[in-house]
Structure formats: C-alpha cells, structure tokens
Amino acid sequence: MNYIIRPLALEDEPFLWEMLYHAIYIPPEHAPLPRDIIQTPELASYVQGWGREGDRGFLGSETQTNQPIGAVWLRSPRAGHQGYGYVDDNTSELSIAVLPEYRGQGVGTQLLTHLFASELGRLSVSLSVSVGNPAVRLYERFGFEIIRKSNGSLTMKRN
Numbered sequence: 500m501n502y503i504i505r506p507l508a509l510e511d512e513p514f515l516w517e518m519l520y521h522a523i524y525i526p527p528e529h530a531p532l533p534r535d536i537i538q539t540p541e542l543a544s545y546v547q548g549w550g551r552e553g554d555r556g557f558l559g560s561e562t563q564t565n566q567p568i569g570a571v572w573l574r575s576p577r578a579g580h581q582g583y584g585y586v587d588d589n590t591s592e593l594s595i596a597v598l599p600e601y602r603g604q605g606v607g608t609q610l611l612t613h614l615f616a617s618e619l620g621r622l623s624v625s626l627s628v629s630v631g632n633p634a635v636r637l638y639e640r641f642g643f644e645i646i647r648k649s650n651g652s653l654t655m656k657r658n
C-alpha cells in the first residue's frame with residue numbers, strides 16, 4: 500500500500516472525529532460502542548475546537564485516492580480539560596488511530612515516526628491505553644513507559 504503523511508490542517512477536524520472513535524479500544528469479544536460516545540465531554544476534548552495553540556499532528560492518506568487512513572495528534576492540556584492520559588500541564592497528550600482495514604500494515608508506526616522525527620519529538624508526551632490493547636507494544640518501541648495503572652488502563656509517558 501502506498502500512502503503519504505502530511506501535517507494536519509484545520510480542515511482535517513472531521514476526520515479527527517472519525518479517528519477519535521477508532522482510537523477507542525474495543526476487545527474483539529465485545530460489541531462496538533455507539534458512535535455518539537465521542538460526544539461525551541471527556542472524549543470530545545481530544546478534538547473539539549481543533550486548531551487551538553499547541554494542536555499538532557500528522558495525517559496519513561492513500562496516495563492514489565487521497566483517502567485519509569490514519570492520524571496522530573497532540574493536544575496541550577487546558578485547565579479543567581485534562582484527558583485520560585493527563586500527567587501534568589507540561590506534557591502534551593497523544594492520540595492516534597488507523598482505520599481498521601489499514602491496521603497491521605505499519606501505518607501507525609510511520610505516523611509515530613513522523614511525529615517524533617519532527618520538532619514535536621522533543622516534547623514530553625503522554626497517552627492512555629487499555630491494558631489489552633496490542634498498541635501497547637508499539638508505544639513501548641517508541642520509548643513510552645508505563646507510569647500509572649488504573650481501572651484497566653495504562654498511562655504511558657515519553658520524555
């Protein structure tokens with residue numbers, strides 16, 4: 500598969516909402532969650548008002564069709580709007596997702612590689628991930644370490 504990776508733009512916000520839904524790990528034996536779950540305040544804060552200061556990331560899309568297939572993005576914490584992976588006010592929170600039909604093909608690895616090869620790679624970054632999510636291994640390969648466990652979730656940080 501051929502794809503390109505480019506910086507996220509303001510007009511990518513609708514796709515980020517789609518990626519937010521796909522970023523929620525659902526174990527294979529469970530039914531999918533309703534799509535409106537991403538409108539809950541604790542999840543919506545990962546995308547709502549995209550384009551504010553500190554919002555940065557990358558989008559992967561198929562070369563031939565220009566169809567977006569995945570994204571990785573960072574948000575700086577704001578008072579009262581800390582995400583599940585919140586560590587402190589100086590640590591940006593990372594979100595990443597790849598459409599299901601493109602998973603396992605290296606897209607997530609390339610998105611993270613782009614992110615950390617850019618100037619963003621110098622930032623302190625955290626994330627939250629479900630204990631059973633296979634992506635934990637991907638995050639560990641990129642230098643994330645578990646700093647907290649709670650209620651089936653891991654908070655991981657990369658300095």
